[in-house]
Amino acid sequence: MSDASESGIPERKRGSGVKVVYEMLRDEILDLKLPPGSPIDEVQLAERFGMSRTPIREALVRLAGEGLVETLPNRSAMVANIDVLNLHTFYDAITLMYRVTTRLAAQYHRPADLVTIRAHQAKYAAAVAAQDALAMVSTNRDLHAAIAEAGRNPYYTWLTLRLLDEGRRILRLYYQSFDDRLPQEYVEEHEAMIDAIAARDIERSDRIASAHADQIVRQIQKLLARDERQSVPL
Amino acid sequence: MSDASESGIPERKRGSGVKVVYEMLRDEILDLKLPPGSPIDEVQLAERFGMSRTPIREALVRLAGEGLVETLPNRSAMVANIDVLNLHTFYDAITLMYRVTTRLAAQYHRPADLVTIRAHQAKYAAAVAAQDALAMVSTNRDLHAAIAEAGRNPYYTWLTLRLLDEGRRILRLYYQSFDDRLPQEYVEEHEAMIDAIAARDIERSDRIASAHADQIVRQIQKLLARDERQSVPL
């Protein structure tokens, strides 16, 4: 269960503790290794990471600030739940952020941005080719994060990153139980999106981003509408 | 300088410490009582609030997560600077959020929301009548926060709140040195906005919110373009 206790690791740079815990916990939450709603024991984490509760708590506070963990006073912190009932607010927001960041990227990107964006797209295409669902979700996030970055509006970038992370959890919920393939379309849509950005065609970027978001929303909706009942003979 | 040390206050509920420090520091940062770029000494705050450094640190981590303080490793935390050069990203984002949240409020508001919104509007009008610039900025924030809340999209609400807070700092920068009056227009625009929301007229809400945002942006730009040189005889 705990494999981190074997390595003798009294060596740790001052100030790196929080970062390690934060990133590790964050990944585990987004990958659903820590399932939504599960309680988080500070002492347990402290022994697991071989450090005091102080840096653990600081990491938890940060994660709470990003909405990934929920804390109740004098009670254990919990991994934030995925609010399936209000998913439409997520659809709405991610669509708008896709559109806005792509528009701004077309407007303000610099040559170096395109290099970064294309590198992420290559990784995404590789993940699709390898049928690696987890890598697809992760590289898709990185690609859109790079596009948002190229738009150079930190407020939009911030919200986009949060939405992408939330989406990573939702998609993970999906790919956990199901492994079909259709994301080849996404590769092509990404290519078209990058072309539009490179051409600085704002309206075309907007249209493609909008269609891309719709595509993803439909994908998630199809997943959620899936009827998982099995025909059992009675 | 420190007037909080006089009151004998060993009485403090468990778990309230962080909240007190967080809200106090937050207000002081937004009101520019703590000027942007000024260093934050944890020990000093600890004695001032009569508590240990632990809750202070936790409050600072939270504020850092909201972008109100910047922390460098092994160095003092600083009150976040106001990036005047990239103000256009702020204009862009606040305009979009005004539009989106007002649209959603027109669509999804419930009767109780209108009561809350109108109450905030009344307070805003009172602040304008009283020529209380600080109260105007504060109540304006509360009003738009209530509208965002009525739209029921937590992602938009989150970004809107952050933008409103950032705007509070920017406007505070203005009203600090200058006290003129023109916000009577804002009162009327707010009234029109609330009417459109109550009528569930999405397009009209959008138009008014857009115009309102433009108005505020122009106001800030006029402030920043102000020539503060004084004609000194040489």
Add this chain to the structure above:
DNA sequence: TGCATTTTATTTGTCGACAGAATTTCGACC
């Protein structure tokens, strides 16, 4: 006098410990 280097001092990051709250366990009573 000016600059580089060592020494001092201040400040953060982390630790272990204690007390308050809440949950759980155990026991008594109906």
Add this chain to the structure above:
DNA sequence: GGTCGAAATTCTGTCGACAAATAAAATGCA
């Protein structure tokens, strides 16, 4: 046997202290 209440346990919130790292001061040298 079930339910209510009390003791015990567990976990969080806060504290004071120590050590690393940086900033400041002091010293030596050219």
